Amino acid sequence: MTRSSSRRQFVQGAALVGAALPLSGRAQGPQGTGRGQRARGAFACDANRVRFFNTGVREPVKLMVVGDTHLFLDDARGEPFTPFSGRMARAYNTTKQFKTGMPTCPQECFEKTLALAKAGGADLLALVGDIFSFPSEAAVAWAHARLVESGVPFLYIAGNHDWHYEGMEGPAMALREEWTERRLKPLYQGRPALMAAVDVKGVRFVAIDDSTYEILPRQLAFFREQVASGLPLVLLMHIPLYAQGREVGFGCGHPRWGAQSDKNWQIERRLKWPEAGHTETTMAFRREVFAAPNVLGVFAGHTHQQSLDCVNGTPQFVTEANATGAFLSADFLSDAEA
Numbered sequence: 551m552t553r554s555s556s557r558r559q560f561v562q563g564a565a566l567v568g569a570a571l572p573l574s575g576r577a578q579g580p581q582g583t584g585r586g587q588r589a590r591g592a593f594a595c596d597a598n599r600v601r602f603f604n605t606g607v608r609e610p611v612k613l614m615v616v617g618d619t620h621l622f623l624d625d626a627r628g629e630p631f632t633p634f635s636g637r638m639a640r641a642y643n644t645t646k647q648f649k650t651g652m653p654t655c656p657q658e659c660f661e662k663t664l665a666l667a668k669a670g671g672a673d674l675l676a677l678v679g680d681i682f683s684f685p686s687e688a689a690v691a692w693a694h695a696r697l698v699e700s701g702v703p704f705l706y707i708a709g710n711h712d713w714h715y716e717g718m719e720g721p722a723m724a725l726r727e728e729w730t731e732r733r734l735k736p737l738y739q740g741r742p743a744l745m746a747a748v749d750v751k752g753v754r755f756v757a758i759d760d761s762t763y764e765i766l767p768r769q770l771a772f773f774r775e776q777v778a779s780g781l782p783l784v785l786l787m788h789i790p791l792y793a794q795g796r797e798v799g800f801g802c803g804h805p806r807w808g809a810q811s812d813k814n815w816q817i818e819r820r821l822k823w824p825e826a827g828h829t830e831t832t833m834a835f836r837r838e839v840f841a842a843p844n845v846l847g848v849f850a851g852h853t854h855q856q857s858l859d860c861v862n863g864t865p866q867f868v869t870e871a872n873a874t875g876a877f878l879s880a881d882f883l884s885d886a887e888a
Contacts, residue, residue: 591885593847593865595858600867600880602846606782607884608752614667614702615878617678617709617788617851618871619660623689631684634715637817638683648874659875660693664700670879673750675702677737678851678869679709679761679788684716685733694736705748706737707757709788709852717819722762745772753846753882754781758835760789760802764828765835773835777842782882790850790868791836793859799852800859803828803836840864849878 591604620642628635647654660681667675675697682689697704710722713729720728730743738746744759744766756776758769776783790796792804798811808827815822839845840861848866856870856878870876 591846595865595867598856598870598876598878600847600878602880602882603885604782604846604882605885606752606844607882609884611751611753611882612671612673613676613755613784613849613880613882614663614670614672614674615676615678615786615849615851615867615869615880616660616663616681616872617869618680618854618873619656619693620680620683620711620871620873621656621660621689621693622683622686623657623692624686625688627687631715634718634819635684635686637716638711641683642873645871645873645875648870648876654875656873657692659872661696662875663872663877664696664702666877667702668700672702672879674748674755675700675704676755676757676786676849677704677706678786678849679707680711680851681706681709681737681872682712684711685713685729687733690733690736697737703748703750704739705741705746705755705757705786706734706739707746707759707786707788708734708743708761710761710763712761714818714820721821723764726759726762745769747772747776749781752781753784754779755784755786757786760787763789763801763807763823763832765802765832767831770831770835770838773838777838777844780844783842783845784880784882785839785845785848787848787850789852790857791839791848791861791866793861793866796859801852803833846882847880849880 594601622639622642624639642656645654645656681693708730712734713726718725746757748755754776756773758773789802790800791802792800798804798807801807807823809822809825812823839848845864847864850866850868853868854871857868859866867878869878
């Protein structure tokens with residue numbers, strides 16, 4: 551669904567037997583929950599607003615999802631890195647506001663979005679990656695200061711541009727580890743960078759860093775632990791999970807992801823995706839997300855276009871780029887409030 555779509559969508563959650571899929575692909579109930587069936591629920595989507603109705607939600611929760619702001623602010627500290635930041639430093643200097651089409655810029659959009667989150671009483675601001683076009687020290691400090699000043703609780707997960715200096719040598723996972731520690735660390739607020747969970751009024755928000763397109767074994771184990779809690783879960787990622795009919799922008803668990811489909815490795819000046827495609831861990835993660843009985847929905851970014859897909863009755867929402875001021879708002883409500 552794009553922003554121009556005004557058609558109201560209402561999808562009733564279907565009952566689903568079986569939860570976590572082990573590597574063999576056989577369905578089983580989530581360990582430790584004693585449940586094997588999805589709680590009845592529904593969601594409604596109007597433009598960039600989503601409402602979830604679920605028996606597991608005890609009191610209303612307000613979420614705002616922001617991704618792909620592509621802040622490019624830099625200063626003298628970034629001068630030694632200009633050979634690696636030059637292209638992305640020019641990529642989003644001027645944008646068009648997603649509703650009005652008027653000229654704007656990422657910094658203005660970010661500030662206005664934070665003001666909306668505060669005014670709307672958001673319980674959590676989910677930053678789902680590519681908040682930065684490259685790991686600029688100045689941009690991270692600027693954004694962190696604005697986030698703290700807003701007073702809105704936030705949960706950050708990295709995107710593929712947040713830690714990437716184009717042309718810098720090294721494998722993606724090593725570069726992610728280095729620049730997460732050197733630049734992005736304040737945004738995690740002491741939480742682990744690759745995976746974290748935050749409980750808000752009984753709803754658990756789970757952030758998984760898939761900014762290399764792959765899932766690590768410890769991330770899969772962490773996700774399984776969250777499912778086993780039995781709490782209503784909301785999954786936050788940068789790169790969307792593969793949904794049937796989607797191209798490799800929905801690259802986490804995409805069957806065609808790999809060297810043959812990697813069209814941007816030269817312009818992004820990075821190593822090409824592997825010939826072998828995804829690891830079995832990544833494919834298992836995707837299967838288990840869309841089989842878990844207590845995952846209410848998935849939120850992601852990366853594609854810069856708003857969309858909605860349902861896989862096994864689980865909705866996945868992708869937000870349009872916040873570089874244009876776009877965001878998604880989500881309300882989690884009990885069935886009684888439908």
